[in-house]
Amino acid sequence: MSTQKPIRKAVFPVAGLGxxxxxxxxxxxxxxxxxxxxxxxxxxxxxxxxxxxxxxxxVTGRGKTAIVEHFDIAYELETTMEERGKDLAVLDPTRATPGDIITVRQQVPLGLGHAIWCARAIVGDEPFAIMLPDELMVGEPGCMKQMVDAYEAVGGNLISVLEVPHDEVSSYGVIDPGEADGALTEVRGLVEKPPADEAPSNKIISGRYILQPEVMRTLETQGKGAGGEIQLTDAMARMIGTQPFHAVTFAGNRYDCGSKTGFVEATLALALERADMGSEIREIAQRLLRD
Incomplete structure (x- = not known):
């Protein structure tokens, strides 16, 4: 039986300006x-x-209150739908029970590491997940479920990774890999955007993390890194060797929705998988490609 503390909390850095x-x-x-x-x-x-x-x-910023409202109960909308005989089941995932959603402010844009540090009082002394919404991870089970399953086996710190062609690694953070066991790989180091001929692997960090609370103490004393920001990657690198650190190769598809092309790709890919519109979208795409 696992003796790891369960992963009950997830931090979503959503303060960016877009x-x-x-x-x-x-x-x-x-x-x-x-x-x-x-x-x-x-x-x-x-x-x-x-x-x-x-x-x-x-972890929000100015102008981001609509994110929290999305998970609130919309009385006017639901009442109107009920009166018109509409099915409310479509809104079920948007309803949060009291205490499920907590917000903190990142008042100045000092980087991802700083955004995570802003949640330190809520995280407390528990291990926690970090999820970057820009990285849309589609799989069965989902990426975080794959990571939690791995965490229950090995504990420590974990990051999700994906394999990309070697000539693309210079755009990402990559891991220096140690021993591998199936989808699980020991992490010996982290390298940010290395030249392709110097990259220690082609496994890129892909927006999902499970970290021990000690990372907050590391971020507390960490200076600014690349771009003049407090980098989460720097804090994780300092923890390697002091705690178990593994990468989980995600079995699924990742869409970079922080870019316009990735956003369009995700929309098209997920629409094609939908039973209610997939065949129609496929016909539209084929027609547009012919024109």
Whole structure:
């Protein structure tokens, strides 16, 4: 039987301005942009729930209150739908029970590491997950469930990784791998955007983490890194060797929804998988490609 503390909390850094999607994100948080008919943040929260996570911690900024409202009860909407005989089941995933959603503010944009540190009082002395909603991970089971299963076996710290062609590694953070056991790989080091001919592997970090609470103490004393920001990767690198550290190769598809092309790709891919529209979307795509 596992003796690890369970992963009950997940931190969602959602304070970014979404400038790559302007003007769409002038008034709408990028995390609420829909892939077909579900916003990005909903996919991430659903993935967390599947993994058994109970508490969602949103690290927000100014103008991001709509994210929290998405998980509130919309009395006017639900009353109107009921009066018109509409099925409310479509709203079930958007309802959070009291205490499930907690928000903290990142008042200045000092990087991902700083955003995670802002949640330190809520995380407390528990291991916790980190989920970047821009990274849409689609699999059965979901990426975080795969990671939690691995965590229950090995404990310590884990990150999700994906294998990419070697000529693409310079765009990502990659791991220096140790011993491998199936989807699990020991992490001996982390390298940020290495030249292709110097990269220790082709396994890139892909937006899902399970970390021990000691990372908060590391972030507390850490100076600024690349880009003048407090980098989470730097804090994780300092923990390697002091605690078990593994990578889980995700069995599924990853879409970079922080880019416009990745966003469109995700929309098309998920629409094609839908029973209610897949065949029609396929016909539309084929017609557009012929024209």
């Amino acid at each position: 400038t790559r999607f302007l003007p769409a994100t002038k008034a709408i948080p990028k995390e609420l942009l829909p892939i077909v008919d579900r916003p990005l943040i909903q996919y991430a929260v659903d993935e967390a729930r599947e993994a058994g996570i109970e508490q969602m911690i949103f």
